[in-house]
Amino acid sequence: MPVKHPKVAVLLAAYNGMRWIEEQLASILGQSAVDVIVHISIDPSTDGTEAWCAAYAATHPGVLVLPAAGSFGGASRNFFRLIRDVNFEGYDFVAFADQDDIWHADKLQRATQAIQARQVDAYSSNVTAFWPDGKTHLLDKAQPQVEWDFLFEAAGPGCTYVLSKSLADSLKASMLDNWQLLQGVSLHDWYCYAYARSNGFRWYIDPEPSMDYRQHERNQVGANKGLSPLIARYKTIHDGWWFNQVQLIANLVGQGTDPFVRTWLTLRRNHLLRLSFSAWHCRRRVRDKVFFFCICWVTALIGNKAR
Template sequence: MNLPNKKVAVLLATHNGINWVEEQVHSILEQRNVDVRLIISDDGSTDGTYPLVKQLARTDARVTLLSDHSAVNGAGKNFYRLIRQADILDADFVAFADQDDIWLSNKLEYQIHTLIKRDVDATSGNVVAFWDDGQRAFINKAQPLKQLDYLFESAGPGCSFCVTRTLFDELHDFVQKHTDENLPDLHDWLVYAYAREANYQWYIEQRPLLKYRQHQHNVVGVHKGFRASIKRLVTVKQRWYRNQVQLLSYLLLSYCQERKTSTSLMHRMVRLNFSDRLVLAFNVSKFRRERSHQLVLSLMLITYVF
């Protein structure tokens, strides 16, 4: 692969990431055979992250720091600020980056090759999670897409996303029209949902292209073990998950071009009365990519846990 003329804008959100961000920035700037520009937004860091990234921007012309570094209180809101304010100039593609991961040196080159070869608008992929104690885990997100999975889950970690300029420009306009309070908490979920509902083509790559660092401050992270299962159950019981699904359904109903099947089920998702729950439970094969998740969602719908 030789893509020396392809320009990629990478959007990086930071918050109190002094322990990891410099290593991540270097892994982004050292991407092979692409022209990278890194745009950083800091969410009111208090640990020295902001002075560090400011210095990185001074010493490398490829790095830009948004002038607004006030606290927005959340990674999702920080990425929404990046989507609204980042000047991506003449970039052909846009990628999203977390502050604590490590990209393989061919990540962007491989993803751009995938976008062009498969003639798709966005790509994401599997990752290798790692912990400070040396533990490693392969995280598989490359299950076949389902008709409406985007209402109930993302395509994987947002740090693995790379999209075309055309898709990003349309996403920018969409985010610009809404306040943070009217958008989902997780930006990557919105990016995936908007792209799918707007009929953009998405491909999930099997090959892992980044190391996905795990630590106690992860916003989402890997759902692994008993404690993670309890955490997931709490978010469901507290209605956070249901509220996010309903918010996405409402947003897409009010904005995107309607399609008969999705429109009907989205209306049911927003309304969510007893008959709606039965219909939705019958259609769970359209909502989640993994069979076990479909069964759990069906049960939660019928029992009002969701």
């Protein structure tokens, strides 16, 4: 039966966020038609983020700050800590949040209604990227999902993710079983999407933007727009990072023994050439399918630094 006024645990990873976090928290606490509790985990910061969040939580019952847990060294490990340490009992849904975005007032209402109406387990959406000079750009991640996209890309920005409690509980249990290996995963949103799809959970990607996605010099992963990000993406592939992440995530989510995955998982030259012809089943957007095909061939012919 649909939950009319769902309770949502929002997991917010913070680090040196004083410039933006107050505006973001206001947009989260102002969500319509849901009950929200924000759980904040802070990577040790130098701009006073810890003290400010503690003071804010003292005057806002809907905000809880987790105890200090040392340095995470990146947003991914910070989010994994949040999933591990936040108790999901009593919640209907779990959502991820960055410290520097601005959520639309109906973001969680739209997400929770979509999950219930479509009978899916997870939701993500397009976003509107915006820059300090006022420029905006729609980031379209809502192309139809394909058979193997989850092993090669996320479902969009993790800050749009909303998970059913059943998926969140299953994800947490698997993470605890693989905690040490999980520390090598660089992008939590990619891993969470791969886990869900690998384990039969259904995912909906909403073409309607649910938030404004702030672009600035500290973005760990920003808007993939223009030539520069494409060059940066190629560099991570040539350096071996991307294919290493593919291998790690495939094994972590239990796909390493799948007959299709086994044909290319060792990433030898002939395996990459074979994988290139499956490009249509490995990425969602047409441009990315073409890029994937080319990268497989280039890597097969000239290799990458990590191999």
